[in-house]
Amino acid sequence: MATIVYQTDKRSGITYAYQSISHWDKEKKQSRSKRTLIGRVDKETGEIVPTDGRNRKKQDEKVPTKRGPKAAEVAHRSFYGATYLLDAIGEQLGIIHDLKQCFPDTYKQILSIAYYLILEDSTPLYRFEKWGILHKHPYGKNITSQRSSELFTNITEEAKRRFFTLQGKRRLEEEFWAYDTTSLSSYSETLQQVQFGFNKEHDRLPQLNVALVFGQESNLPFYYRKLAGNIPDTKTVRHLLEELDILGYSKVKLVMDRGFYSEDNINCLYRDHVKFILSVRMSLAFVRKELDAIYDTFRSFEYYNENYELYCRTVRTTWNYTREQPYKGETVQESRRLYIHYYYNIDKAAEDEKAFDRRLIAMKQELESGKRVPEHEKLYQKYFTIKTTPIRGTQVTVREENVRNAKRYYGFFALISNETMDTVAALELYRNKDVVEKAFGNLKERLNMRRAMVSSEQSLEGKLFVQFVALIYLSYIKKQMQVKGLLKDYTLPSILDKLDVIECFEHPGKSLRVGEMIEKQKQLYHDMGVNPPSSL
Secondary structure, X not given: OEEEXXXXXXXXXXXXXXXXXXXXXXXXXXXXXXXXXXXXXXXXXXXXXXXOOOOOEOOOOOOOOOOOOOHHHOOEEEEOHXXXXXXXXXXXXXXXXXXXXXXXXXXXXXXXXXXXXXXXXXXXHHHHHHHHHHEOOOOOOOOOHHHXXXXXXXXXXXXXXXXXXXXXXXXXXXXXXXXXEEEEEOOOOOOOOOEOOOOOOOOOOOEEEEEEEEEOOXXXXXXXXXXXXXXXXXXXXXXHHHHHHHOOOOOOEEEEOHHHOOHHHHHHHHHOOOEEEEEEOOOOHHHHHHHHOOHHHOOOHHHEEOOOOEEEEEEEEEEXXXXXXXXXXXEEXXXXXXXXXXXXXXXXXXXXXXXXXXXXXXXXXXHHHOOOOHHHHHHHHHHEEEEEEOOOEEEEEEOHHHHHHHHOOOOEEEEEEOOOOOHHHHHHHHHOOHHHHHHHHHHHOOOOXXXXXXXXXXXXXXXXXXXXXXXXXXXXXXXXXXXXXXXOOOOHHHXXXXXXXXXXXXOOOOOOEEOOOOHHHHHHHHHOOOOXXXXX
């Protein structure tokens, strides 16, 4: 049986097509195949061009011409409104320029697949042909599943780094950058970094982790990195700082959640002169020590913020900075300035206290009825005094001091920072970190990355990059929706659908003409920061 096999030369980047004929080898008693070179695959058309095996076209054969008329020579009607919006955003953010610089031969394919992922909402890539026929898009031609796989495979690490650098330079250097990770579950048994680890969605599958950096003012991502699924968050900060240094980012300000806290990470941040805001656990000894000193006066009305309905106070303290000097065999210890921002939510404290009391009542009943739960044994010992006598049976009394200590810090949460700012400013910066969480939602849901449905490392790297490009567009649109107050009337899909119905018409020898638009559609373009399309 004859089949066509494709293979890409890593040195030249040329893809060759071979005819593979399978047969049964009677001596070796196994299936064998014989390959015969047919030709090279044209990057633009996807057609096979015959060669003589040395990358030269055969002299005695004519190169097949493209079938059918050229796009400029045929009348065509297609949907244009949503892809026009993405074209305009791409020009405005420099995405198209930067992709062209880094991927001169394939940037149009990358853009077309990114547009498809944005507009088709989780539809698999093998449905691209139907979408491509109906829409005007940068590449303007069909991209088969095989061609998209080849595209993903040929996206190099060096080209990605150049794109990160170019995009990063377009972001405000003075803004804080939100940093977080998420897990992507996978059924793959061939991807090396698919490992069992802490799954943030409590999925019982092995996973990959993806780290993402977002500008908090621009609300746009400009860097991501793929990690093994068993790498905890605390182990990623040191490498992140090295990567940002390589990419040429000198002034770095990071906002992170408490999963990234460790003494080693804080020392790294001080060492590299990185400004940071970091959530920390209330169970940390130094956090409780500083709070205990102001605890009795914390809930004074002068510290109450009406907008956030929180009591807020800041304490200046010191961090015991430690730095190793291997070449000297010494450890340097210094004091560095540190701010702890405390917040108290009286409603949350009451809810937590009621929940804790209900739990204590349930455990007390377990002890008195003799139906002890093995998982609760440590809690029994901590919060109850248990006495059993033949006459009175089991007597259970609450250890009041331990209960008071447990409730003491209910309703509190804390942030630490090495930059001077008031408690409200720190809180606002930290809460803006949810742009990353929303981006992870877009990545998994709308961009179809909840499961890593690829079979090779190279395909995964390339597909993740194209999805990252699409994420920049989605993040921009969502920010504009928030700024212009559109969220109360529209969802992101509904805005794209409302614009997607606008058509364009192309005729031989004529300029492109744009179909009718209503005023609401024109206003949506203005809200997105672009001018409505017009006939050329």
